[in-house]
Amino acid sequence: MTSTSHPRDLRTELESLTTEAFRPELADIDRLPTLDIARLMNGEDATVAGAVAERLPQIAAAIDAVAERMARGGRLVYAGAGTAGRLGILDASECPPTFNTDPSRVVGLIAGGPDAVVTSVEGAEDSRDLARADLETLDLTPDDTVVGISASGRTPYAIGAVEHARARGCLTIGLACNPGSPLAAAADHGVEIVVGPELLTGSTRLKSGTAQKLVLNMLSTITMIRLGKTYGNLMVDVRASNDKLRARSHRIVALATGAADEDIERALTATDGEVKHAILTLLADVDGPTAARLLEESGGHLRAALAAAG
Secondary structure (H helix, E strand, O other), X not given: OEOXXXXXXXXXXXXXXXXXXXXXXXXXXXXXXXXXXXXXXXXHHOOHHHHHHOOHHHXXXXXXHHHHHHOOOOOEEEEEOHHHHHHXXXXXXXXXXXXXXXXXXXXXXXXXXXHHHOOOOOOHHHEHHHHHHHHHOOOOOOOOEXXXXXXXXXXXXXXXXXXXXXXXXXXXXXXEOOOOOHHHHHOOEEEEOXXXXXXXXXXXXXXXXXXXXXXXXXXXXXXXXXXXXXXXXXXXXXXXXXXXXHHHHHHHHHHXXXXXXXXXXXXXXXXXXXXXXXXXXXXXXXXXXXXXXXXXXXXXXXXXXXXXXX
């Protein structure tokens, strides 16, 4: 249902949030030299990683739960409004070129739809029904994970997404930047990164947005590590869709194998540019089809395929 809070009630609620707090010591920030403002802002940003560090156990538990479901074919779905929604879309859109995932496996939803990525869609964030409708198009299953993202932790769209997903048996994560948030309470895994008041009062695209991006980076990256999308710290599932990535593919195979350039090119050609397969052909001395079979049998985990090759 769409939020119908009285404006005065909403103002009172916002005033109670740490992300909305006014900092009188910064009231004259616009009168400072630019370098001083930059130093202040940089000092604020430096506190974000520490706030994330305080929640690492909760983040790790959430990641393990996500990876378990994605290994069974589940999807990772981000849902948020405004900056939070844009950050989810950013993280989702970077998974296919980085980890060669199907675009349908990590999905970003933003209140108001694609137009809201670049323009504000009036009232969209206030609608639980809109979140429900957006998720209905995905035909959620219990193997899917839905991550509601909201700096305030009270955005109806994010809470509605989590509530709808939980009712469908999905794993749910609530990522907020205020303590005791309704969003975290609504989710299986509540992750509250408390970054404190912003440099500009209520501008949660700053520290809160940075905190959200750090956590989303962890969720997707570490999940993909758990799923075998890397070999050590090498992106062995990278998709070579342009000249830079083709050069990177060659370099990754070189770092993993130490093979000569001509052998690497031969291996990449024999495996249709698949980095993981090329590495396996070189390290295990097998042909392309054998490498493909070993990787399929090992669920795409290169280390397991190498062990199976003997």
